Amino acid sequence: GNGPGRGTAVITRTKPKTKKPSLYRVLILNDDYTPMEFVVHVLERFFQKDREAATRIMLHVHNHGVGECGVYTFEVAETKVSQVMDFARQHQHPLQCVMEKK
Numbered sequence: 001g002n003g004p005g006r007g008t009a010v011i012t013r014t015k016p017k018t019k020k021p022s023l024y025r026v027l028i029l030n031d032d033y034t035p036m037e038f039v040v041h042v043l044e045r046f047f048q049k050d051r052e053a054a055t056r057i058m059l060h061v062h063n064h065g066v067g068e069c070g071v072y073t074f075e076v077a078e079t080k081v082s083q084v085m086d087f088a089r090q091h092q093h094p095l096q097c098v099m100e101k102k
């Protein structure tokens, strides 16, 4: 359209301005040393899973090597990964947590 003033061309936005945020999966990886109960606790504490869901995810990771803890926007996913990695390190477990774009 035309903006203020005669003969002043102005580009107007046609699309809505809002964009869906990219989503990221947070994954945990299996290892041979982290206790099963510790992984269940991580899923309860940082991913708001109940004991049944946490146990199911932990066993899936134990049997398949990797599993999904949740799907979040970038900043939330980054925070979860850091929290889990710090917590595992504090307890001297080698548990690995990563994020990937959906």
Ligand code: TYC
Pocket: 028, 029, 030, 031, 032, 033, 034, 035, 036, 039, 058, 059, 061, 062, 095
């Ligand atoms: N494999 C581990 C064990 O046998 C348990 C485990 C499950 C470790 C899930 C990590 O993300 C993991 N103690």
